[in-house]
Amino acid sequence: MTEIREDEYLDPADGLLHCRKCGGPRQAVIPDPFKGGSFKPRCVCSCQQEAKRRRKEAEERRQRMERIKRRKAQGLQERYLYGYTFANDNGGNPAMAKVHAYVDHWPQAFKRNIGLLLFGDVGTGKSFAAGCIANALLDRDIPVLMTNFPTILARLCGTFGEDRTGFLDSLGDYDLLIIDDLGAERNTEYALEQMFSIIDSRYRCNKPLIVTTNLKLDELKHPPDLAHARIYDRILERCAPILFAGKNFREDNAASTKAAARQIITSTAASHRQTATEKGEL
Ligand SMILES: [Zn+2]
Structure with a gap:
């Protein structure tokens, strides 16, 4: 029974x-x-089946969150990049609308291998914009790596053979590769050669690339020599240029940092004075 x-x-x-x-x-x-x-x-019975399905879904959600967390740790190598999100955008930069649109149309961009070239003067919010894209896509469980050439070159330095190929291949595993601040690195012959091999392998694996740079579009279109030309040509061919112009957002940030610091210092000083008075030190 x-x-x-x-x-x-x-x-x-x-x-x-x-x-x-x-x-x-x-x-x-x-x-x-x-x-x-x-x-x-x-x-x-049907409610037991339903409960089982819900447990399975919850487990899948948990695994997805774990994966996203892991991918973020891998893809955002600098701590400050975690704060580069659309939620933290103050809305003062008109170029951000285009960046938003890119994220909204990511499936098409990925399919057609369309990247972005975010160019403009220092402090106009290009890295912030690139970071917003990285975070938004990582939150959707899409593998993104945001890095820069000095970091890549340091990693490649003294790496040969299989290690080297392995590392370069690993860059191809990311659906989106973001190279921040192109043109800031030292342009030795070695560096240029590595840069070309990375941009070229990206080009060959048919996956999008986003580049931020302080270089002018004209400098990219008319490079000083062949070594630069073949790098920039590849970038211009696959990356849609977006101009970041005008306002220097870093100056804005510096001003608000100063204001916040002033506030902290004066309030700290005030409470110190108070403590000192209580102790009868003044
Ligand atoms: Zn039941």
Whole structure:
């Protein structure tokens, strides 16, 4: 005799256990071909199935969150990049609308291998914009790496053979590669050669690349020599240029940092004075 659980009842109509919640049978009827009669093995009712499905979904959500966290740790190598999000955008930069649109149309951009070239003067918010893209896509569980050439070159320095190929191949694993601040690195022959091999391998694996740079579009279009030309040509071919102009957002930030610091210092000084007075030191 099968044990009746708390959430079940025996229905005299069919002689089977049923779920108190959904009323569905918790037992099936299978005829016994040898002895005649039948078996009544347990089965799951619809709310048990639903509960199982929900547990599975919750587990998948948990695994997805874990994966996103891991990808972020891998893709955002600088701590400050975590704060470069659309939520933290003050809305003062008109170029951000285009950056937003890029993220909204990411599936098409990825499919057609369309990247971006965020160019403009120092402090106009290009890295912030690139960071916003990185965070938004990483939050969607898309593998992104945001890095720069000095970091890549330091990593490549003294790496040869399989290690080197392995590292370069690993860059191709990311659906989006963001190279921040192109043109800030030392342009030795070695550096230029490495830069070309990275841009070129990106080009060959047909995955988008985003580049930020202080260089002028004209400098990119008319480079000083062939070594630069072949790098810039590849970038211009696959990356849609977006101009970041006008306002220097870093000056804005510097001003608000100063204001905040002033506030902290004066309030700290005030409370110190108070403590000192209490101790009778003044
Ligand atoms: Zn049920």
